[in-house]
Amino acid sequence: MDLTLTDCSVDLVEEGFDVAFRIGRLAESGMIARPLRPYCMAVVAAPSDLARRGTPTHPSEFDRHDSVAFAPSARSRGRFAHDGEEVQVSPPRKVTVDSGQAVRVAALAGLGIVLQPRI
Secondary structure, three states: OOOOOOOOOOOOOOOOOOOOOOOOOOOOOOOOOOOOOOOOEEEEOOHHHHHHHOOOOOHHHHHHOOEEEEHHHOOOOEEEEEOOEEEEEOOOEEEEEOOHHHHHHHHHOOOOEEEEEOO
């Protein structure tokens, strides 16, 4: 078995993959997809970041924090549901990386608030 771990989307047929695990909505294709389990996200920050900037109690307060962004979604604004309302946020980006693990490491180092998988 060959295992490839990447945060990039690959062309499964073109690159010869037999199976892939992906997160999010899939583009229309002839591929067969099966959901494995719900994928929940959480907004998190290191205790040092929260001590410095305060702990947000509403998504609109995310903007007072620096953020660490995951490169494929770095240009998008965040949308959060809070008490029945949808709130758009765009905290200032301090770091943008192309690895989910690097996002985690940067957050643990106190570089900003991040959106990470709850798992």
